[in-house]
Amino acid sequence: MTDHSSAATLERAHSAADRKSDRPILSVDDLKVYFPVKRGLLSKVVAHVKAVDGVSFDLHRGETLGLVGESGCGKTTVGRSILRLIEPTSGDVYFEGEKLQDLSPAELRERRRRMQIIFQDPYSSLNPRMTVEGIIGEAFTVHGIAKGDERRARVRDLLSKVGLQPDYINRYPHEFSGGQRQRVGIARAIALNPSFIVCDEAVSALDVSIQAQVINLLEELQQEMGLSYLFIAHNLAVVEHISDRVAVMYLGKIVETASSIDLYKNPTHPYTRALLSAVPHPDPTRQIDRVVLQGDVPTPLNPPSGCRFHPRCPIAESICSEEIPRMTDLGNGHQFACHVEARKLGK
Amino acid sequence: MGLWKRRFVKFRKSWTAMLGLIIIAAFVLIALASPLIVTHSPSYNGRDAYLPMWSEDHVFGTDQLGRDVYSRVVAGTPVSMGIGVLSVGISLFFGTIIGAIAGFFGGRIDFAISRIIEILMAFPTIILALTIVALFRDRSIGYIMLAVGIAGVPVYARQIRASVLVVSKEDYVLASRALGSSQFYRLLYVVLPNCLGPMIVLATLGLGTAVLEIAGLTFLGLGGSPETPEWGLMLNENWKSYLSSPAGTIVPGVFIGLAVLGFNLLGDGLRDVLDPRSALSKQ
Numbered sequence: 066m067t068d069h070s071s072a073a074t075l076e077r078a079h080s081a082a083d084r085k086s087d088r089p090i091l092s093v094d095d096l097k098v099y100f101p102v103k104r105g106l107l108s109k110v111v112a113h114v115k116a117v118d119g120v121s122f123d124l125h126r127g128e129t130l131g132l133v134g135e136s137g138c139g140k141t142t143v144g145r146s147i148l149r150l151i152e153p154t155s156g157d158v159y160f161e162g163e164k165l166q167d168l169s170p171a172e173l174r175e176r177r178r179r180m181q182i183i184f185q186d187p188y189s190s191l192n193p194r195m196t197v198e199g200i201i202g203e204a205f206t207v208h209g210i211a212k213g214d215e216r217r218a219r220v221r222d223l224l225s226k227v228g229l230q231p232d233y234i235n236r237y238p239h240e241f242s243g244g245q246r247q248r249v250g251i252a253r254a255i256a257l258n259p260s261f262i263v264c265d266e267a268v269s270a271l272d273v274s275i276q277a278q279v280i281n282l283l284e285e286l287q288q289e290m291g292l293s294y295l296f297i298a299h300n301l302a303v304v305e306h307i308s309d310r311v312a313v314m315y316l317g318k319i320v321e322t323a324s325s326i327d328l329y330k331n332p333t334h335p336y337t338r339a340l341l342s343a344v345p346h347p348d349p350t351r352q353i354d355r356v357v358l359q360g361d362v363p364t365p366l367n368p369p370s371g372c373r374f375h376p377r378c379p380i381a382e383s384i385c386s387e388e389i390p391r392m393t394d395l396g397n398g399h400q401f402a403c404h405v406e407a408r409k410l411g412k
Numbered sequence: 413m414g415l416w417k418r419r420f421v422k423f424r425k426s427w428t429a430m431l432g433l434i435i436i437a438a439f440v441l442i443a444l445a446s447p448l449i450v451t452h453s454p455s456y457n458g459r460d461a462y463l464p465m466w467s468e469d470h471v472f473g474t475d476q477l478g479r480d481v482y483s484r485v486v487a488g489t490p491v492s493m494g495i496g497v498l499s500v501g502i503s504l505f506f507g508t509i510i511g512a513i514a515g516f517f518g519g520r521i522d523f524a525i526s527r528i529i530e531i532l533m534a535f536p537t538i539i540l541a542l543t544i545v546a547l548f549r550d551r552s553i554g555y556i557m558l559a560v561g562i563a564g565v566p567v568y569a570r571q572i573r574a575s576v577l578v579v580s581k582e583d584y585v586l587a588s589r590a591l592g593s594s595q596f597y598r599l600l601y602v603v604l605p606n607c608l609g610p611m612i613v614l615a616t617l618g619l620g621t622a623v624l625e626i627a628g629l630t631f632l633g634l635g636g637s638p639e640t641p642e643w644g645l646m647l648n649e650n651w652k653s654y655l656s657s658p659a660g661t662i663v664p665g666v667f668i669g670l671a672v673l674g675f676n677l678l679g680d681g682l683r684d685v686l687d688p689r690s691a692l693s694k695q
Contacts, residue, residue, distance in 0.1 A: 189584065
């Protein structure tokens with residue numbers, strides 16, 4: 066127990082120091098992930114799926130960054146390539162001051178104690194052949210931290226921390242409900258006392274009532290452990306609730322970043338506006354200008370020229386298909402990439 | 413525990429699977445009790461050769477040397493089943509290593525292994541086994557076992573590669589990687605245990621084939637000394653007198669047939685409950 070509390074003290078000292086220097090815990094710079102498309106007998110690379118094409122952002126200690134976008138826009142790939150679960154094609158990821166791309170496999174395994182992931186599907190993310198003790202305790206076994214009774218005690222602690230009965234330790238995943246399984250997944254993610262967690266659609270597969278419980282749990286854990294989250298989701302209401310800042314992704318690029326309040330009050334990029342107008346509202350009499358997008362998301366195999374959103378954009382002009390828009394800064398960390406809106410705002 | 417209990421409930425509902433289980437259980441009992449239930453020494457040359465079935469003192473008659481067919485076929489059960497199990501063990505052991513490496517590491521290793529497997533699989537297993545037997549000078553039954561075992565490796569390797577490939581893509585394997593486990597750890601403790609179901613099915617179905625192949629090779633006279641009470645060898649010794657004295661051929665033939673049938677029924681039943689790709693095993 067003593068080493069636990071000392072770790073917590075260290076944690077606080079860490080976070081205080083970081084806040085002072087205001088150095089982000091995670092810094093992503095021009096991240097690109099291209100998947101080669103191979104054809105033929107000799108597996109010649111004929112094209113690339115540009116799943117993530119130049120994504121940059123910072124994440125500070127104790128902060129939650131929401132990452133939203135339609136299915137297939139590359140959100141999940143961003144999360145996984147930050148953790149190097151998918152090797153990025155190019156770009157730098159700095160985590161706690163270290164460049165992750167430069168780490169050897171052994172060093173990387175060691176750093177994984179500090180960065181974790183919670184998966185979308187609470188069914189496929191738990192090993193059906195292991196008991197809860199095995200699933201959560203794997204973290205301790207892999208790093209040689211604890212075994213036997215010590216490991217059991219720690220797993221029991223973690224179970225009560227995520228709101229499950231410690232007596233569930235011998236149960237198998239199929240004996241739990243979806244929400245309970247997700248709590249097991251959370252317990253596994255916090256087992257090694259990380260500082261950063263990628264929540265990859267962590268509540269999308271759950272019932273709405275359970276979603277709220279799990280989100281509350283995530284917020285409590287954040288307070289308690291000083292965690293930073295990259296919260297990937299397609300549900301804007303959930304993201305608004307949990308995030309300090311939100312980044313909107315479209316087809317492998319971030320089109321707008323702002324504080325959560327700013328983004329919802331003052332969405333600037335036409336894509337963000339379309340997304341927000343699609344959020345259902347509990348008041349049926351409320352009038353909203355619904356922006357309905359035409360067509361489907363183009364294939365990332367051959368993304369549109371210029372601004373990738375231009376074929377579906379309601380306000381597109383000729384420049385949009387010719388030039389890739391740069392990020393325009395509105396101050397207060399609010400940035401967006403749109404030619405037309407930038408001109409309107411005189412920037 | 414929980415998982416296996418539910419599977420057993422499903423297994424019991426299928427009467428073919430249960431029949432297979434009963435047949436195999438009976439063979440295992442015969443094999444274990446064979447020294448107690450034989451009526452004569454399997455190599456004892458009696459006074460009368462070519463006795464028909466249901467003769468006094470010889471239930472299944474005698475063969476051309478006056479040996480008791482019943483005693484020989486019973487004493488042959490542990491031999492035939494034993495070498496079947498051992499040869500499947502050989503196939504499974506090497507097949508798992510090769511298949512797991514190919515499926516888990518992928519890339520060029522997988523490409524090389526897969527092409528070699530495909531080349532070997534172009535030949536029927538029995539031809540492959542014949543070739544391997546021909547390489548050995550010794551003709552004892554152990555070499556037959558080894559040959560059948562080695563000849564089966566490509567089949568097992570390919571199946572296990574496929575299972576490993578499927579399981580490796582699961583989120584819980586990625587989760588284990590995210591925790592910082594090594595590749596070796598993931599393969600051994602995460603991926604392979606989840607391939608256990610298909611492996612059990614493969615081995616059970618493979619036992620039927622192995623028994624048949626071993627009997628085939630010994631029938632062709634490629635191994636085993638004449639006094640060995642092995643089913644295929646008994647067929648080899650007795651088929652020439654089939655018309656005048658069919659018992660010596662029919663009885664070991666029926667035993668081979670029943671053993672293969674039992675393993676196949678059992679294997680099919682196990683596949684229904686263990687193989688994730690079959691509809692019944694949906695969790």
